[in-house]
Amino acid sequence: MGKYSLTIYDGVNEIGGTKILVENKSELFFLDFGKQHSKWLEYYEYPFSLPKTIDELIYLGLIPPPRNELKNLYTNVIGGEVSDIKDECESKVASCIFSHAHTDHTGYAFLLNRRIKLNFGLCSWRITEARLNYGLKSNIESNYYGFGLENGNINVFKSGSKIEDLDADVTAFAVDHSVPGSYGFLIDLGDVRIAYTGDFRWHGPARNLTSIFADKLKDFDADFIICEGTQFSNINSLTELDVEREAERLIKSSRKLIVANVSPLDIDRLYTFFKVARSCNRVLVLNMKLAAILARLSDLNIMNFPSLNRLLVYYPEKKRLVKWKRSFMAGVAKNEYYSRLSLYEYELGLKFRDLIRAEELISNPDNYILVTSYYSYDELMELYRCSKQMNKFDLLEGGVYIMSTSEPFQEEMEIKFEKLKNWIKILRMMYYPIHSSGHIRPLDLKSFLMEVKAKNIIPIHTEAQNFIENFLKDTNVNVVVPVKGKKISLTCV
Numbered sequence: 001m002g003k004y005s006l007t008i009y010d011g012v013n014e015i016g017g018t019k020i021l022v023e024n025k026s027e028l029f030f031l032d033f034g035k036q037h038s039k040w041l042e043y044y045e046y047p048f049s050l051p052k053t054i055d056e057l058i059y060l061g062l063i064p065p066p067r068n069e070l071k072n073l074y075t076n077v078i079g080g081e082v083s084d085i086k087d088e089c090e091s092k093v094a095s096c097i098f099s100h101a102h103t104d105h106t107g108y109a110f111l112l113n114r115r116i117k118l119n120f121g122l123c124s125w126r127i128t129e130a131r132l133n134y135g136l137k138s139n140i141e142s143n144y145y146g147f148g149l150e151n152g153n154i155n156v157f158k159s160g161s162k163i164e165d166l167d168a169d170v171t172a173f174a175v176d177h178s179v180p181g182s183y184g185f186l187i188d189l190g191d192v193r194i195a196y197t198g199d200f201r202w203h204g205p206a207r208n209l210t211s212i213f214a215d216k217l218k219d220f221d222a223d224f225i226i227c228e229g230t231q232f233s234n235i236n237s238l239t240e241l242d243v244e245r246e247a248e249r250l251i252k253s254s255r256k257l258i259v260a261n262v263s264p265l266d267i268d269r270l271y272t273f274f275k276v277a278r279s280c281n282r283v284l285v286l287n288m289k290l291a292a293i294l295a296r297l298s299d300l301n302i303m304n305f306p307s308l309n310r311l312l313v314y315y316p317e318k319k320r321l322v323k324w325k326r327s328f329m330a331g332v333a334k335n336e337y338y339s340r341l342s343l344y345e346y347e348l349g350l351k352f353r354d355l356i357r358a359e360e361l362i363s364n365p366d367n368y369i370l371v372t373s374y375y376s377y378d379e380l381m382e383l384y385r386c387s388k389q390m391n392k393f394d395l396l397e398g399g400v401y402i403m404s405t406s407e408p409f410q411e412e413m414e415i416k417f418e419k420l421k422n423w424i425k426i427l428r429m430m431y432y433p434i435h436s437s438g439h440i441r442p443l444d445l446k447s448f449l450m451e452v453k454a455k456n457i458i459p460i461h462t463e464a465q466n467f468i469e470n471f472l473k474d475t476n477v478n479v480v481v482p483v484k485g486k487k488i489s490l491t492c493v
């Protein structure tokens with residue numbers, strides 16, 4: 001038997017930052033290469049202070065040091081510029097396979113050596129591309145120069161397909177999670193079989209995908225299952241249907257403006273609000289970035305996708321807009337195209353119904369649901385100022401602010417959240433949390449592991465690995481508790 005091992009670099013006893021190194025005889029590949037946001041925020045703040053070099057991130061312990069088998073793991077930075085494939089040194093790591101597009105799984109991907117193949121699900125790649133295009137270019141983490149489909153170092157895969165160019169037999173299967181295009185993997189190393197769930201749940205609109213994955217996993221008879229346990233430290237037992245019912249009841253009882261804070265890639269949640277808006281005779285209004293990302297995904301046949309031509313896009317008062325925003329807005333407004341605009345962004349904008357300004361939201365508050373994200377309070381500030389100018393502040397009073405994403409779990413988010421709450425108070429809106437998690441509920445995880453006849457599990461992406469061990473005491477599942485950066489030998493089966 002050859003050498004088989006796993007080394008988990010981040011995401012051990014913490015949520016996010018997942019980086020799992022798989023050793024298959026002489027081949028090495030990563031599952032996810034994410035960013036641990038809380039640790040990052042100990043040193044940086046978006047968008048004002050950002051990392052400058054890869055060495056800095058290594059020194060701060062935010063990414064693993066490129067020693068021993070990880071030699072040449074990162075791109076060769078020459079004179080401040082990241083390298084082309086031809087200027088890169090040989091790396092033992094052949095590939096990195098991403099389970100889904102959340103940045104706690106993909107955030108450090110573009111620091112990697114350009115000889116390493118990055119494998120994304122099609123939808124994850126589209127989302128990642130959008131993030132790279134709409135983000136800050138000066139950030140080393142989003143400098144993807146040298147990576148591209150045309151260079152052969154970005155591969156896209158679909159559910160049921162095998163990952164190319166690996167000796168290991170790795171098959172991707174779509175699972176239910178709070179971003180479309182999320183995958184679990186079955187990994188056959190020849191003598192040992194492992195599986196990785198990625199982030200997943202069994203209570204969302206796409207739970208049948210998780211059931212199909214469970215069937216495949218049962219037949220696969222994995223020796224080890226690397227599984228997530230996010231919910232163990234913060235349990236939320238609501239389903240997406242519960243969110244829909246509660247939101248519908250709440251919105252039907254209001255004649256005022258509804259603002260809903262939704263995680264920007266949670267298309268299931270957006271679709272829930274799209275349905276609720278229709279049943280309450282309201283129209284959904286999106287912020288520009290959310291609308292542009294959505295438009296980029298509109299040809300992928302995503303289940304439960306809102307009809308873009310029924311949606312409005314909020315027009316911020318800001319006078320100067322960057323090129324992509326100007327182009328996108330011109331498309332939404334159906335203005336004539338001219339050569340200084342980006343045709344691509346203009347055409348994305350054309351897919352939407354129209355623009356809408358703060359004045360209209362204030363004048364007819366019971367016609368709309370305004371969707372925002374990331375604890376943004378810009379829109380609330382603008383609505384306040386505009387309503388004062390119009391002398392119509394009373395029309396905004398008594399609205400409802402639905403927090404439909406998880407509440408902050410980091411200090412910096414906390415600070416922003418406090419400001420948001422203060423603006424909600426100033427507008428005299430009611431704060432109302434209604435959320436269902438993107439992660440598997442503990443009881444569902446137990447049923448899942450029973451169903452697939454799990455033998456050994458390795459819990460990651462959790463702050464409660466010991467709880468999981470206790471929680472599974474009444475089963476035959478053996479819990480292998482990982483230690484950050486320490487090799488787990490897979491030859492003990």
Ligand SMILES: [Zn+2]
Pocket residue numbers: 100102177199438
């Ligand atoms: Zn996730």
